[in-house]
Amino acid sequence: MKFIHCSDLHLDSSMETNLPPEKARQRANEICATFRRMAAYAAERQVTAVLIAGDLFDTARVTGKTADYILSVIAQTPSVDFLYLCGNHDESRRAFAGRELPENLKTFGSEWRYYRYGAVCIAGIEPEEQTDWYSALRLDERETNLVLLHGQEATQRGPGLVCLPQLRDRGIDYLALGHLHSYREQKLDLRGRWCYCGCLEGRGFDECGQKGFVLVEAEDGKVKTEFVPFAKRTLHEIPVDISQLQTVSQIGQAMRSAAEGVAREDLVKFTLRGAFTTDTQKDLRFLTQTMEPDYYFVKIKDETTLRLEKQSYEHDISLKGEFIRMVMASDQSEQDRQTMILWGLQALSGEEIVL
C-alpha cells in the first residue's frame, strides 16, 4: 500500500525570490500545477492516499480560484484519498468555506482522528496547545501506524512544536511531519522514523535544492520510504568569488563556470563574494541582464567588500584622499561606507554611478 507524504505547498504565498510580478504569478500557478501532477502521479501509481502535512495554503492569502482548483484536482482523482492536516499557515476552513468538499478529501481536527486502510492506520491532529494531545493518541501496535503532524521537531513541548520524546514507543511506524521546507528523515525510536518531506516546490532562495515528496510504502507491517524529487524548477544559490577579477566579462565567466550543470529552467541566485577594488567592473545590472537568458530567473546578491588599502588614501593629499578619509572616519556601517566611497569615486572619475 502506497502513500505520498507532502507538505508546505504554501499555495498563493508570496514568492521570496524577488521575481517580477508576471513570473511570480506564473511560479504560483506552477506550484498549483505541481500539485495536479502529484495527484496524477498518485493515481497512476495506485497510491492509496496523499498525506498533506500542513501549510497547503498560506495564511489569509488563499484565493477562491486556488481553493477551487485544489478541490477540483482532488475531486478528479477519486481513486486517491487526500488526508489534509492544517498547518500554522493554513486557513483551509476559510479556503474551503461555502464549498462542497469531495468525498475523498479527509480532514483532521483538534482531536485525534483516525483513518484506516486495511492494516494501515493514519492518525492526525491539529492540536490546541492547552490540551495534552500527546497522551490522547491511541494506536494499535498490531497495525502499521502513520501519524500526521505539523510543527517544528523538538525535545520539549510548546506551541508549534512536535515533542519527539512524547511520541516515542507509541507504536508509530512513520511520523509524517510538515513545517520544515527541506527533506529530513531520522529514527524516532526502535520502531519508527520521523520525516519532514520538505516543500513540494521551492519558493525562495532559502529553499534551494531538490524538492518533492516522500513515497511511503507499507507492506507486511514494514514501512519503506523514498524521497521523490518532483519540483518543476530547482532553486540554486551559487557563491562566486570575484576577488581576482577585474572585468565584467571575467565576472560573468566566473558565474557561468560556478553555475555549470544548473538546468536552464531553474532559478539561480549568485552571491558575489570577496573583495573588489575601485577599478573592478562590477555592474550587477549588466551581469543580471547577460545571465538572464540562460536561466528562468537570475538574481545577483552582492556581498563583496571594497578593497581599499589604508596607505592608498591615508596620505593622499587630494579631494579623493580627503573624501575617503572622512567617510572611513564616519560612524556609518561598513557597507554604507563602502557604498559612499564607491559612489564618490565613481562620481569623481566621471563614471556612471551604479546605485
Place this chain on the structure above:
Amino acid sequence: MRLVQCHVENFGGLADYSCRFESGLTVLHAPNGFGKSTLAEFIRAMFYGLPRASKTLGKNLRKKYLPWQGGRFGGNLVFEHEGVQYRIERTFGEKPAADTFALYDLTTNKKSARFSPQIGLELFGLDSDSFERSTYLPQQRGELNSFSTDAIQAKLADLVEDTNDVNNYDKAVKALREKRSSLLAYRGAGGSVPHAQERISQLEQSLQQCRDAHTALAEQLDREQTGRQALEDLKQRHRQLLDQLRQASTAAGKAAIAGQYRRLQEKKKEARAQLDRLEAAWPGGIAPRQEITQALEAMAQAASCEPSPSLLQAHAEAERSLQADAARFQAGVPAEQEFAVCRQNCRQYEQCCDLAQTACLGTDEQTRLTELEQFFAAGTPDAQQMQTIRAHQAELTRCRAELAATPPAEQTPTRGKKSPALLLLLLAVAAVAAGALLLTKGGYAAGGILLGCGVACLLSAMYLRLRALMTLQQAAPKDGVRRQALEEQIARLDARLQTALSPYFGAQLPPDAAAVVESRAAQYRDLLEKRARVEAERQRHLERAQALESEISAFLARYGAHAPGDFSEQLAALQRAADRYVHNREAAAQYDAQLRAAASQLRTHRKTVDAFAEKYGLTLDDDGRGTVQNMAQAAARRQTLLESLAALEQEETSFYAENRQILDEPDPPQTFDLPQLQRRQRELEAEINARTHALTQLNQSIRTLRQTADQRPELEDALAACRAEFAEGREKAALLDQTIAFLQQAKERLTTSYLGAVEKSFSGYLRRLTGEAPEHVYLDAQLQVKMERFGQMRELGHFSAGQTDLILLCMRFALVDALFKRTKPFIILDDPFVNLDDENTGQALALLRELAGQYQILYLVCNQSRCA
C-alpha cells in the same frame, strides 16, 4: 632629510652616472639631452619605486626609463635622515614583482629595516604623485609657455586636489545630485521614491479594501455556515413532516380505496337491476341482435320491393308511345344500313343539283363570247383565207423595207458628211497664208516650207474631191428603177389586204389587222367549244338528280314519311321516330321484368318477417317495423348492461386483488390531521425557500467579496515590492546625500587646511622676490592667484610669462612649506626660469640661494646665464 649622493647604473638615457648633492643649492649645469629630467625621475624612483606598468607610454615609467643601452635597471641613492645616512638600492624589472629594494644604514653598512620599500611615503607623508607635484618644478616647455598661466595654475591646484578631482568635482556633485533627484527630487514630488510612496498609498488603500473584504468575507462565511445549518435543520423538519404526511396520506388512501370498492359494488348492483327490468318488459324474449337485424332488413327489403309510382308511370308511358308508332313500323323498323344508303342518296342528290346549277361559262367568258360573235358577224375567215392574208402582209412588209433602203436619185452620198478634202483645203489655205506672212517678214526658210506644205495640202484636197464626183456619177441610174417597181408592188398588196379585211375593220385598217383577225378568230373558236362542253355536263347532272329523287321518295314513302321538302330533314325525322320506337319497346320490356322480380322478392321477405314475429310472440301490425326497432334498442341496451356488468365485476375483482391487503386490514386510527400537516408543510417550504434565497444572496455576496479578497496576494506582493523599492530608494537617497555632504566637507577641509599656510608663505616669498605688497595679492580657495593692478584684481593671464613664472615659483615654495611640515624635502627645479629676463632671473636665483639655507635644492639648468 638631505640627499647626499646618487649613482645611476642604468635608468633611461643615464648610465653609470654619479652625482653628489650639496646640502643647500646644487646646480647641475648640463646641456640639453643630458638627462636632467631623467635624473629627477631617478631620485623619485629611489624613494617611491616605479608604479605598475600602464598602457600609455607617458604613464608607463617602467617602459619609459627602461635602460637604453640595457644593463641593470636601477641604481642607488644616499640620503641623510635624522643624522643617519642611508643608502637605497633599487633595481627594477618589467613588473613590480621583479623589483628589488634594499636599505643600508651607512653607519653600520648593514641593511636597515628603518624604512620599508614605501620609504618615500614614510619619509614625506605624501604619495608619489603628490611628492612629484609639490617638489618637482619642471622646465617650461614651448606649449606650456603659451598658456603657462592655466597649466601651472592647474598643476598647483593639483597639489591639494587631484587633477580629476578639480576637473570633476562639480560634475561629480552634479551627477550625485542627479542620481539623488532620480530617487527623491530636491523640489517637488519627482523621483522614484515619492512615486513608490504614492503607489504604496494606493496599494495600502486597495489592500485595506481587500482586508475589509476579507473580514466581511469571514463574517459572511460564518453567516453562511449558520444559515446553511439552519437550512439543514429546516430540511430535517421538513423531512419529518413529510413522513407524517406520508402516514396521514396512507390512512386517507386506505379510506379512499375502501370507498372506491364500495362504489364499485353499488354500481354492479344497479346494473343488474336494470337488466332484470329490461328482460321483464319482453316476455317472449329479446331476439339476438343478428336476428333483429335480419328481420329489419327483410322488412326493409319487402318495403323496397313494392313497385314505385314512377316505375308504373314510366311503364305506362312506354306502352303508350309504342302504341302510337306501332302502325308506322308495323312491317318493322328500317335497318341502320338502309338509313345509311338513303342518307348517301340524299347527299348525292344535293351534289348533282349543285353541279347542274353551276355548269355554265363565266361572266367574262360570256361577255368576250358576245363581243367576238358581233366582231365575226360576217363570218369567220377560214384557214386558207388567213394564209393568203398572211402572205400578202409579209410581202408588203418586205417591199416597204427594200424601198426604204433604196435612196432617191437626186441625193449625194457625201451630203451632210465632212469631207477630208475640205479639211485639207482649209489646212492648205492656212499654210499658204502663214508662209506668205513669214516671207513678207523675212522668214524665208520657214515661209518657204509652210508655203510648200500649203501647196501640197491643196493638191491633195483637189484629188480627193475629184474621185468622189466620179463615183456619184456612176451609181445614180440603177436606184431609180428599183424604187419605182417597189412602190407599185406595195400599192397592189395594200389593195388586196383592204379587200380581205375590211368586213372586220371597215375602211381604216389597223397596222396589224391581219394578226388581230387571226388571234380573235382562234379565241372565238375556243369559247364556242367550251360552251358546248359545259352544256353537255349540266344535262348529265340533271339526269342523275332525277334518278336519286325517285329512289329517296320511294324509301320515305314506305314508312309514311314522304312529303314535299327537304329529303334530309324527312330522313332525320324518320330516324328519330324509329329510334324512339325501339327505345320504348326495350323500356317496356325492362319495366315488365322489374315488376315481376319485385313481386317475387316481396313474397320471400314477408315470409321471413312472419317467422320472426311468430318466434318472439310479436304482433306485427302496420307499425311492425317500430316494434322490431324497439326490440333492437332493448337488445342493445341489454348488451350494454351485460357488458357494463361484466366490466364492473372484472374491475371489482382486480381492485380487490390489488388492494386486498388494504381492504382486509382493519382501519388505522387517525393520528394526523392531514390539512394541518399540509398547511405546516407549506409554511416550512416557504421558510426553506426564503432561507435558500437568503443563502443564495449570501453566496452571491461571498463571491463578490471573494473576488475582492482574492486580490490580496497580488496586492501584498506589489506592496512589499513597493515598500522595498521605497525603503531602498530612500536609503540610497540618504546615502547619496551623505556622499555629497562628505565630498563637500572634504573639499572644504582640504581647502581650508592648506590655504592659510599657503597664502602666508606665498605672500612672504612674493614680497621678498618682487616687493609686492601682500594686500595686492589674492589667493582664492581654488589656489588661483590674482594681483591688483590699477585698482582691479587681475588673474595671472594678464601678466607676462616671466612675472607668472616668478609668482608660481613663490607659489611652489609656499606649497612645499605648507605640505611638508615634518620632513623638509629636497626640491628639484628643472630649468624653470627660461621665461625670465635677466633682472627677474637674478631675483629668482637670489631667492634660490636664500632658500638653499632652508631647503636642499637641486637646480638643473642648461644655460650658463641662468646658473645660480
